[in-house]
Amino acid sequence: MKVTLFMAVSLNGFIARKDGEEDFLSHDNWNSFSELVNSHKNFVIGRKTYEAVKKWGEEYSFDDFTNAKKIVVSKNKDYKLDKGYILASSPEEAINIFKEQGAEKALITGGSNLNTAFAKKGLINEIILNIEPKIIGEGIPLFFTDKFDLELELKDIKELGKGLLQVRYEVG
Numbered sequence: 001m002k003v004t005l006f007m008a009v010s011l012n013g014f015i016a017r018k019d020g021e022e023d024f025l026s027h028d029n030w031n032s033f034s035e036l037v038n039s040h041k042n043f044v045i046g047r048k049t050y051e052a053v054k055k056w057g058e059e060y061s062f063d064d065f066t067n068a069k070k071i072v073v074s075k076n077k078d079y080k081l082d083k084g085y086i087l088a089s090s091p092e093e094a095i096n097i098f099k100e101q102g103a104e105k106a107l108i109t110g111g112s113n114l115n116t117a118f119a120k121k122g123l124i125n126e127i128i129l130n131i132e133p134k135i136i137g138e139g140i141p142l143f144f145t146d147k148f149d150l151e152l153e154l155k156d157i158k159e160l161g162k163g164l165l166q167v168r169y170e171v172g
């Protein structure tokens with residue numbers, strides 16, 4: 001199972017503003033995310049990301065990915081999700097659900113706390129970042145601060161449009 005972490009960041013490594021807003025991310029970025037979801041046919045998000053994106057309205061909705069298996073991770077085993085979402089109580093459980101369904105790859109896509117949980121457990125094989133040509137002064141970081149390191153090998157860099165850079169690394 002190849003596990004890819006995909007995230008969109010400001011140039012200074014924030015994934016959202018302090019209040020959770022992602023207004024600095026572009027439509028090109030959303031299109032790029034959509035392509036990755038369509039090729040993986042699955043993704044995993046943290047409970048707080050699930051709640052944040054639900055508030056965005058119809059233009060940017062996870063509900064539109066009807067062909068993708070969508071897992072939300074929460075420690076609360078009674079957490080109620082909308083139809084079309086699957087609950088997992090840990091990163092390992094999320095990966096096992098996909099494995100049992102026969103998936104060969106999985107897409108992890110935030111937020112900060114979930115990224116750190118996967119990183120600390122050594123579950124990430126690849127990282128793809130879309131770097132927006134923006135710096136925001138305050139925000140939520142790509143990884144929540146904790147004790148871990150990842151060794152990375154750069155595999156690809158491309159410009160997706162209007163200064164949006166995509167970098168891809170393998171995790172050693």
Ligand SMILES: NC(=O)c1ccc[n+]([C@@H]2O[C@H](COP(=O)([O-])OP(=O)(O)OC[C@H]3O[C@@H](n4cnc5c(N)ncnc54)[C@H](OP(=O)(O)O)[C@@H]3O)[C@@H](O)[C@H]2O)c1
Pocket residue numbers: 006007008009014015016019020021022025045046047048049050052053073074075076079089090091109110111112113114115117140144
């Ligand atoms: N720029 C981007 O690409 C991008 C992508 C995704 C999200 N975001 C932004 O990131 C922000 C949310 O990030 P966040 O760090 O606050 O929250 P998060 O990672 O989305 O969710 C955190 C929650 O996930 C669950 N969780 C995390 N690790 C777990 C573990 N090891 N076992 C079981 N459950 C676990 C817990 O839910 P319970 O509390 O229910 O137990 C935890 O409170 C939002 O503003 C969102 O918009 C940005």
